[in-house]
Each structure stands twice: as structure tokens, then as C-alpha cells.
Amino acid sequence: MKKWLTTIAASSALVVGLTACGTGGDGNGASGEDKKIIVGASNVPHAEILEEAQPLLEEKGIEMEIKPFQDYIFPNKALADGEIDANYFQHVPYLEAQMKENNYDFVNAGGIHIEPIGVYSSKHKSLEDLPEGGTVIMSNSVADHGRILSMLEEKGVIKLKEGVDKTKATVDDIAENPKNLNFKADVEAGLLPQAYQNNEGDAILINANYALDADLDPAKDPIAVESAEDNPYVNVIATRKGDEEREEIKALVEVLNSKEIQEFIKEEYKGAVLPASK
Structure with a gap:
């Protein structure tokens, strides 16, 4: 009896070992952690x-x-x-x-x-309508500042310093600001749609994912939209x-x-x- 039980245990261990080997392998199997x-x-x-x-x-x-x-x-x-x-x-x-x-x-x-990225405004219909000393609200994510400022430069709102890496530009890199716009950069990106809906500022720069999440239409609602061509x-x-x-x-x-x-x-x-x- 003891010998018979030992044989059964050994056979079971062999089956378990073969099963374990079959679930891993080269990743071509049907299951296993590697396939999730x-x-x-x-x-x-x-x-x-x-x-x-x-x-x-x-x-x-x-x-x-x-x-x-x-x-x-x-x-x-x-x-x-x-x-x-x-x-x-x-x-x-x-x-x-x-x-x-x-x-x-x-x-x-x-x-x-x-x-x-889009420029949203509940007060103005175009960037040209932004008033002297108006407030531009943008994300507190520094990584987005260069993107936003580059866009505003492309639209003729501001001009950045010569030679600056535009993907890393900050408000301090603005060389020309004809309308003396004030840039507010202390709002979390996810709260920007709420600021727009609360009629804050004169222009708000909102990432499309947050705009979509707030049921805004990034293709129709903005007064200006970033160019997608050669977009980094x-x-x-x-x-x-x-x-x-x-x-x-x-x-x-x-x-x-x-x-x-x-x-x-x-x-x-x-x-x-x-x-x-x-």
C-alpha cells in the first residue's frame, strides 16, 4: 500500500510539472501571465x-x-x-x-x-478679440507650457525669444506680448473645462482629452486649434x-x-x- 501511494504521488508530481511547463514556454501558448x-x-x-x-x-x-x-x-x-x-x-x-x-x-x-489643443473662450469669438491685459489660463503642467506658447506664437498672439527650444518654452521666454496678456498657469489640467464653464479668464487652453471628458467638442467649441502638422x-x-x-x-x-x-x-x-x- 505504501509503495502504491508513493507511485501515485510521483505520477501526480510529474503531471503537475508537465502542466506548469506547458503554460509558459515561448509565448505561443493559449494562456499564462505572459499573455496578459x-x-x-x-x-x-x-x-x-x-x-x-x-x-x-x-x-x-x-x-x-x-x-x-x-x-x-x-x-x-x-x-x-x-x-x-x-x-x-x-x-x-x-x-x-x-x-x-x-x-x-x-x-x-x-x-x-x-x-x-484648443483655445476656449466664453467671452470672445476669436484670438483677435482678446482684450488688452486679458487673462489666459493654462495647465499647471510645465511640460504643456511650451506647446501652448508655441501655438499662441503660431497664431500671432505672442512672439518667443529667438533660439528658444519651443517644446521647453516658459512664460519667461515671451519676447513680445502686444496685448500685455496675463498668463495664469496654476490650474490642474483636469479642472480647465470647469474654469471655462465658470466663465473664468478671457481664454483657456484645454487638452482635447479633458475637453472630451467634460462633453465639450474640441472640433467645434474652441476659438482656435493647434495645428496637427509636424506636431511633436x-x-x-x-x-x-x-x-x-x-x-x-x-x-x-x-x-x-x-x-x-x-x-x-x-x-x-x-x-x-x-x-x-x-
Whole structure:
């Protein structure tokens, strides 16, 4: 009897061992941790785009869990802490600034879309109508300041100093300000739509994702919109260095740049969000 039980135990251990070997392997199996990824994202449009991509990833045998975030800080902290495998919420200059500031060892795994930033005003119908000494409200995210100021320069509202890196420009880099506009840069990006709806300031610069989340129409409501041509502010999939070579991350970027997802972005957001791929 003792010998028989020993044989059964040994056989069971062998079966368990073979089963364990079968769930890992080269990543071509049907299941296992290697075939699931957790991606952090802003609610709109990032999480919506990821939801559209889920069935396409499932066809490749990859399960994706989407973890929503409401701000710009915690998605990178979660990625650094290993709570998520990638995030999708930020553009390249912001990613680079966060990596430098926090010593994050991240990489840009691929660009997905562009959200042209808009100028909103409940008081004026054009930038030309902005009054002398008017107030311009923008995000407290320093990484967005260069983008906003570059846009205002492009529209002829201000002029920046010669030779300044426009992606890193600050209010101190303004060389000409004909209307003596006052720039208020102490509002969290997610609260900018509320400031607009409360009729604050003369002009408010709002990122398209927050505008969409507040039921604004970034294609119609702004009095001016940032040009998408040669725009460096591409929203990307960010991951920890080395993980960009993972099959799951490569598949995610491939799917998000597929014709199906590009068409979804164009049709769903009608110019408020533009696919980065052409």
C-alpha cells in the first residue's frame, strides 16, 4: 500500500510539472501571465481607444486589462512600481520631462495619436478679440507650457525669444506680448473645462482629452486649434525599458496603429483626436 501511494504521488508530481511547463514556454501558448497585460490610461480618449482594441488583441491571444487614471502623475508611478505593464495617456515631451524629473527608466514603445489643443473662450469669438491685459489660463503642467506658447506664437498672439527650444518654452521666454496678456498657469489640467464653464479668464487652453471628458467638442467649441502638422506632441504607449520588446507590447502598438483603430479614431472623434500614423 505504501509503495502504491508513493507511485501515485510521483505520477501526480510529474503531471503537475508537465502542466506548469506547458503554460509558459515561448509565448505561443493559449494562456499564462505572459499573455496578459495591464495598461493604465486616461478615460477619454485613451481608455476608449484601448477598449476598441481589446477584441483585436484577443484575436492574437492577448488579454488586456485597462486601468483608468484621472490624473497625469499616478500612471507613471504605477508603471515604475510594476502595477501596470504600460500606460497610454501622455505625449512625448511630458514623458521625457517625467523621466528626467523622477529618474524613470521608461521608453516610448510607439506613437498612437495626437490631440490638438484648443483655445476656449466664453467671452470672445476669436484670438483677435482678446482684450488688452486679458487673462489666459493654462495647465499647471510645465511640460504643456511650451506647446501652448508655441501655438499662441503660431497664431500671432505672442512672439518667443529667438533660439528658444519651443517644446521647453516658459512664460519667461515671451519676447513680445502686444496685448500685455496675463498668463495664469496654476490650474490642474483636469479642472480647465470647469474654469471655462465658470466663465473664468478671457481664454483657456484645454487638452482635447479633458475637453472630451467634460462633453465639450474640441472640433467645434474652441476659438482656435493647434495645428496637427509636424506636431511633436504625439500620445504614446510608455513602458519600462526592455519591455518594449515583449510580444504583448509590440502587439498592442501594432493593433493601435492598425487601419481598424485609425478609422475608429477618425470617425469617433471627428478631428478632435487624430491618428499619428498616416
